[in-house]
Amino acid sequence: MKPAMLYKLVILIGILITGVADAAAHTIIVHPSLKVKNISQALQQAHNGDTILVKQGRYAVANLGIDKSVTLLGEGYPVLDGQMKGDVLIVNVNHVIIKGFHICNTNKGSLRNYAGIRCESVKNIIIENNRFNNTLFPVYLPKTSHSVVRNNVINGSSHENTTAMESGSGIYLWYASDILVDGNSVSGQRDGIYFEFSNGCTVSNNRCKNNYRYGLHFMFSDSNTYIKNIFSDNGAGVAVMYSGHIIMLQNRFEYNWGPAAYGLLLKEINDSRISDNIFGHNTTGIYMESCSRNQFSGNNFNMNGWALNILSDCTGNRFDHNNFTGNTFDVSTNGSPEQNSFDANYWDKYAGYDLNKDGIGDIPYYPVSLYSKIVENIPYAITLFRSFVVSLLDKAERAIPSLIPVSVIDHHPLMQQYRKS
Template sequence: MTRLRLLVAASLLAAAPAFGGTDMAPVQPGQLEGRPAAGESSPLQALVDRAAPGATVEVGPGRYVGDLFLDKPIRLVGRGRPLLVGAGSGSVVRVRGPHVTVEGFDIDGRGGGDLGRDSSGVHVSAPAAAVRGCRIVRCLFGVYLREAPGTVVEDCEITGIPGKDPGEKGSGLHVWNTDGFAFRRNTVVDVRDGFYIQSSSHGEIRGNVARDLRYGIHYMFSDDNVFEDNVFENGAAGGALMYSKRIRFRRNQFLRNRGFASVGLLFKTCDRVVAEANLLADNARGLFIEDSYDNVFRGNVVAASDVALVVYAGCGRNRFEGNSFVANLTPLTLVGRTTDTSFDGNYWSDNPEPDLDGDGRSDRPYRLSSVFDHFRGNLLAADLFSQSFAASAIGAAEETFPVLQEITAVDHAPLARAPALPDVPRRAPRRSAAHGPAVAGSAGILVAGTALLALGRRLPAS
């Protein structure tokens, strides 16, 4: 019944061009998407337009096809998870007025729109918006904040467009030129970057999950940001911090970034960052740092990486202290000859030195880099020998006859015992498949080998 009335209202809207002055002109890339064209407008549009500023508009369950334009303070609340289906040519919900709240909707972008126009599930270009409890699917961008200070996105689930290349997709939560924003408890899957923050300060990002994408979190030219208690999993990089200053982050997990040249956490031209109590586990490379100064890494765990740290020569005055480096194939790749990065006072699980005087520190310094590590940092194919005995032999020779070269990366006071480690979460079990045959096959090999040896002893010597 309501829907019928809404449809009538929508057709009235179409007959009244005065309502949408800008609707007919096509939107150029980089410009703001305005009021949707009459044929692409949501049946809820009339309801919203009639509401007084500051009113709460409740929407019942149902499927509403068309884009929605919100240009005044309003609280739009979905009851029974109504589904907003976009017209397929641009953003589904366009927030253009301050203090707009969108809550409790399912939003389907139908894979349409255009990266250049920032086509999103919810596109916010006004201060102090709130998006809560929405499920956004098949949109180029999930929620896009363009000059939207004070906006909050909470408890949303965003899934990108399946089957597209990362370059053809947008970010889950995208922020541009916005001072102050908050993302809490959102889940982002299968997009380009989970959280992309450009030229935006004073944001806080807490308790979110981003997985199966390119970068979990990506800062560009964004100073004074905080992110805590997030999980970034299975991407080209868990986190990429670029051209930004004074970012602080704690208790995040950067997990299983295992692809070609993948990194748990990447720093490029970032200064005065503080990282505490984060977990970087099962990454191809744990932490990659280039052209960055005065950063502090304290109490983090880097575990089960092929290379725990990759440090480029253009870095200075960085400090690692109280971190645990556990079960990494190589602790450090140093690209360039020297570094003034301080590695004093960390725990290294492959440090063989004992602590005989019981002061909690190993009695001798721990050398992080061998000639071979230096070599592989500068010559790609040397990695082919990374697990050879030759590499170990070169390392041992260097320990025994320290004439080969002056080693520059040393922990002068390595911790003798690992600090308390955070628990590494298990990967979702995939073990149901083919578990039995593999065990049975191994048992078969075991029995066959034993049988041949035993039988051979019994056989008469012809």
């Protein structure tokens, strides 16, 4: 009989545990027609680990502090209206999940960073499938770590005539670490995604379009990974600065047009890898200033005004297996950048030959054309581009290089476009 007793005991303990678990995880349903009419009422009743299910409707929520580790679930995108009174939700504890809400109307102005969801100094937060509209800083994570921001749709100001200074960053990380930012779509903000002093984050599958300033902007944020994002039609493209050990893979930087717009602006970015990205239809594809020891490979530069603008204070950067097609200028520089290597790239302007048919051109290619040097010094000279005189000058210079920097040279230009196998 002893095994049977043990068996019963096990079942009893099992029932007890599930019972306790049940008791620990209540679900509180919120709707104006029910007993629990609003979220703050629900939060008062809730214990850690509870779920608050908010039914469809419109809720006036301003500066609501979440002080319990709960799961906030929205059903049918209930609207949390901040009524321009400050922040909307403020997360003060760890382990909070916020899912499926439509959050709108934070306060405006430059006094504070009024946020749609503010998570300060917390961990293990999940912000998922929310919509943000007319919020100054939709997702603001100061000093937060080990959290996820996923599949949110952020639309900035609905007002016209909003300027960059009157709106904030879509997803703003400040002194944060180990955050996953995935599948979000940001438009109409000042910067789509903005990192400051944030390390070890992964940014993937996001779409940042039509933001007033940058699609992506970060400073002093090391060891972050950016994969398969799309940054297009932003006021000034993407600008990243003062960081190291960045990995950027398979992103698209497109349609950033204007005198100060760059597909990707790199300033003091070191020891990073930028591979398999697409830079298309930008005034300048990549602009590099004071960058060292970075690797650029497998990128496609297509139909840019200037594919690559590399200033002479950049050293130790390597460019290999990139495709340069249909750009007005492939590479331009202000001086003679030393110790950067260009090797085995495909240049559509390459006019050499391949006698031994190994797919590598037999004569080296100088990617900096004389005319790009001239335009660098005399911007107005762009009017004479494609003129017969200019073609003559370029041809003469290619034959006997004397003015273009000989340090920028590709010894093994590819005859065919590089395709990743």
